[in-house]
Amino acid sequence: MLAQARSEMLEHVIDVQSECFELQPTNQRLLAEAQAAGTRENALKAELQQIQNHTADITNNYEFRVGGTGSSYYEAKTPDPASNARAYLCANCAASGKKTFLHRAVLGSHYVCSAGHGNIQL
Numbered sequence: 001m002l003a004q005a006r007s008e009m010l011e012h013v014i015d016v017q018s019e020c021f022e023l024q025p026t027n028q029r030l031l032a033e034a035q036a037a038g039t040r041e042n043a044l045k046a047e048l049q050q051i052q053n054h055t056a057d058i059t060n061n062y063e064f065r066v067g068g069t070g071s072s073y074y075e076a077k078t079p080d081p082a083s084n085a086r087a088y089l090c091a092n093c094a095a096s097g098k099k100t101f102l103h104r105a106v107l108g109s110h111y112v113c114s115a116g117h118g119n120i121q122l
């Protein structure tokens with residue numbers, strides 16, 4: 001009676017061990033997925049922080065303007081202390097999360113976005 005109970009108990013232990021063994025690949029896969037999700041979450045948090053920093057920089061330091069010809073750009077709220085000139089940003093770049101300073105064209109009075117958004121008339 002006792003020997004039979006012991007035998008049944010051992011069979012049950014072996015079954016549980018087998019199931020544990022079969023579950024190991026699934027467990028490892030889920031662990032790897034959790035780690036990948038954590039890595040992705042951290043990357044997304046960093047990306048969100050970068051977007052928030054960009055938005056705060058544009059909002060705090062620049063004003064949206066539309067030039068006489070319909071060109072849109074951002075103008076620095078405060079002038080550069082050394083030259084007393086104001087910096088200008090490309091509005092299309094700013095809208096896509098980039099900060100591109102506009103430079104005055106060598107010939108003409110327009111400004112140019114180096115990222116390829118064309119000529120901008122202030």
Ligand SMILES: [Zn+2]
Nearest residue numbers: 090093113117
């Ligand atoms: Zn641009």
